[in-house]
Amino acid sequence: MSTPIIEIKDVNKWYGEFHVLKDVCLEVAKGEKVVVCGPSGSGKSTMIRCINRLEEHQSGRIAVDGIELGDDVKAVEAVRRRVGMVFQSFNLFPHLTVLENLTLAPVKVAGVAPREAESTAMALLERVRIPEQAGKFPGQLSGGQQQRVAIARALCLKPAVMLFDEPTSALDPEMVGEVLDVMSGLAAEGMTMICVTHEMGFARAVADTMVFMDEGRIVEVAPPAQFFQSPANERTRRFLGKIIGH
Amino acid sequence: MGGLAGLWGSRRFRGLVYQALVIGGVIAVGGWLVRNTLTNLELRGIATGFGFLGREAGFDISESLIPYTPADTYARALLVGLLNTLLISALGIVFATLIGTAVGVMRLSGNWLMARLCGVYVEAVRNVPLLLQLFVWYGLVTTLPGARQALNPLPGVFLSNRGLVIPGLDWSGGGWPVLDLPRLAGFNFTGGLTLSPEFAALLAGLTVYTAAFIAEIVRAGILSVPKGQVEAARALGLSKGQTLRLVVLPQALRVIVPPLTSQYLNVTKNSPLAIAIGYPDLVAVSNTAINQTGQAVESVALVMGVFLCISLGLSALMNWYNKRVALVSK
Numbered sequence: 001m002s003t004p005i006i007e008i009k010d011v012n013k014w015y016g017e018f019h020v021l022k023d024v025c026l027e028v029a030k031g032e033k034v035v036v037c038g039p040s041g042s043g044k045s046t047m048i049r050c051i052n053r054l055e056e057h058q059s060g061r062i063a064v065d066g067i068e069l070g071d072d073v074k075a076v077e078a079v080r081r082r083v084g085m086v087f088q089s090f091n092l093f094p095h096l097t098v099l100e101n102l103t104l105a106p107v108k109v110a111g112v113a114p115r116e117a118e119s120t121a122m123a124l125l126e127r128v129r130i131p132e133q134a135g136k137f138p139g140q141l142s143g144g145q146q147q148r149v150a151i152a153r154a155l156c157l158k159p160a161v162m163l164f165d166e167p168t169s170a171l172d173p174e175m176v177g178e179v180l181d182v183m184s185g186l187a188a189e190g191m192t193m194i195c196v197t198h199e200m201g202f203a204r205a206v207a208d209t210m211v212f213m214d215e216g217r218i219v220e221v222a223p224p225a226q227f228f229q230s231p232a233n234e235r236t237r238r239f240l241g242k243i244i245g246h
Numbered sequence: 247m248g249g250l251a252g253l254w255g256s257r258r259f260r261g262l263v264y265q266a267l268v269i270g271g272v273i274a275v276g277g278w279l280v281r282n283t284l285t286n287l288e289l290r291g292i293a294t295g296f297g298f299l300g301r302e303a304g305f306d307i308s309e310s311l312i313p314y315t316p317a318d319t320y321a322r323a324l325l326v327g328l329l330n331t332l333l334i335s336a337l338g339i340v341f342a343t344l345i346g347t348a349v350g351v352m353r354l355s356g357n358w359l360m361a362r363l364c365g366v367y368v369e370a371v372r373n374v375p376l377l378l379q380l381f382v383w384y385g386l387v388t389t390l391p392g393a394r395q396a397l398n399p400l401p402g403v404f405l406s407n408r409g410l411v412i413p414g415l416d417w418s419g420g421g422w423p424v425l426d427l428p429r430l431a432g433f434n435f436t437g438g439l440t441l442s443p444e445f446a447a448l449l450a451g452l453t454v455y456t457a458a459f460i461a462e463i464v465r466a467g468i469l470s471v472p473k474g475q476v477e478a479a480r481a482l483g484l485s486k487g488q489t490l491r492l493v494v495l496p497q498a499l500r501v502i503v504p505p506l507t508s509q510y511l512n513v514t515k516n517s518p519l520a521i522a523i524g525y526p527d528l529v530a531v532s533n534t535a536i537n538q539t540g541q542a543v544e545s546v547a548l549v550m551g552v553f554l555c556i557s558l559g560l561s562a563l564m565n566w567y568n569k570r571v572a573l574v575s576k
Contacts, residue, residue, distance in 0.1 A: 093479075105483055108484060154481075
């Protein structure tokens with residue numbers, strides 16, 4: 001196996017007294033799809049937010065594409081350009097049109113010419129199947145459409161890795177499918193992905209690796225077939241029983 | 247009688263009666279005031295009307311944006327005052343906005359010392375009466391060094407006991423104006439635009455005072471933008487400055503603009519405190535006019551009308567701007 005694109009080694013993080021991440025280790029290879037699940041408060045979101053340094057870890061090592069994250073601002077910026085992120089609450093910029101949401105970072109961060117950024121953006125909007133919404137403002141779109149725009153926005157800088165932080169949790173049930181379709185399409189094209197999600201159907205179909213977290217620790221790492229059929233850990237079994245059992 | 251009691255039971259009828267009573271009361275009080283005023287004016291032999299505006303003013307005004315001599319009319323004297331009021335208000339608004347925004351942003355910065363300093367500034371300035379601050383500024387300005395030892399904080403800007411000298415525009419060439427930088431010549435400055443010590447003190451006072459309020463408004467506006475917006479911008483690789491400028495401030499404007507309008511109106515309405523340090527604004531000039539002519543009712547009405555127009559104009563402008571920055575949603 002080639003060198004991993006994401007390396008997380010012995011990472012610890014505290015919020016004040018609260019120990020959120022405990023000796024977390026994870027390696028993700030290029031093109032690998034990792035689905036992270038676990039009870040709320042188990043540190044899933046915190047872990048992936050450490051990968052693009054929206055959260056700082058206090059000990060251990062996190063590196064993306066060989067660049068180690070630390071206090072070096074340049075390194076953080078370099079990592080952020082390689083990592084796209086999709087949030088639970090979309091976080092589109094409401095004062096900008098859909099197209100402007102997509103061209104902001106390429107023009108202002110990567111120095112791409114506006115014309116070129118726009119054509120890239122339109123191509124991405126085609127890919128998430130809403131090119132006709134380019135001139136609208138986020139507030140005029142449905143939740144599902146907004147999340148698809150958010151995915152397109154994250155893809156605008158041509159990232160090597162995509163992080164998804166519960167991308168469907170804030171959506172109405174009938175809009176979950178359209179967002180998962182886009183994510184599956186992305187996976188099929190070979191994108192490296194880490195998804196925090198409880199959509200187990202999606203996980204089964206797309207994931208190469210399942211990660212289960214509980215109380216700040218990675219409890220189990222396994223391929224989906226093994227993870228769903230014969231989970232090794234008692235806590236994983238209980239968790240899966242609760243969310244799939246009924 | 248039952249009919250009347252029934253009528254009284256109707257909400258609509260009672261509402262009409264109350265409104266009629268209020269209108270009647272207002273008319274009665276207004277009428278009494280007018281009659282009282284007219285009687286008093288007649289007793290003192292003062293003729294009413296705006297005729298005095300055409301008469302010669304006979305008093306000098308220390309600074310003016312347009313040519314003015316004591317031989318000019320009261321109307322022109324008042325115009326000089328109005329222009330001075332507009333100048334101080336406009337500059338006060340611009341500087342207070344710039345300083346207020348900077349302080350508001352810095353108060354939220356991660357730099358502990360900077361944030362605390364800004365906090366101290368806001369709390370100290372907001373809680374001291376403006377009039378008192380004006381006296382302090384005037385005191386400071388009049389104790390500044392002479393022209394030859396003038397402070398030179400920015401290129402082309404000189405601060406001395408002659409007042410504040412800034413670069414001006416020279417229109418004399420015809421067509422496009424040329425930047426006119428002030429130079430020290432002998433004991434004073436030539437070129438540029440000289441602002442009197444009174445003007446400088448008033449501008450400093452209004453700016454520093456209002457900026458403290460604007461800083462709080464800007465801070466509240468920034469805090470009103472959801473944290474997720476900053477995270478999304480940072481995740482896209484935008485720097486802290488870009489995030490503030492391109493993502494946070496444009497959204498904060500929705501919250502900032504309405505109270506900011508009030509502060510702009512306050513700058514204008516606080517500007518008559520100029521009278522305390524001798525800057526000839528509209529109110530100061532009209533005071534002199536009243537002393538000389540006794541036309542208090544007309545002068546005060548005129549000043550009130552002018553301030554009303556300025557305020558309504560400013561509000562209309564800010565409301566238009568507020569509509570422009572409003573977010574579009576379904």
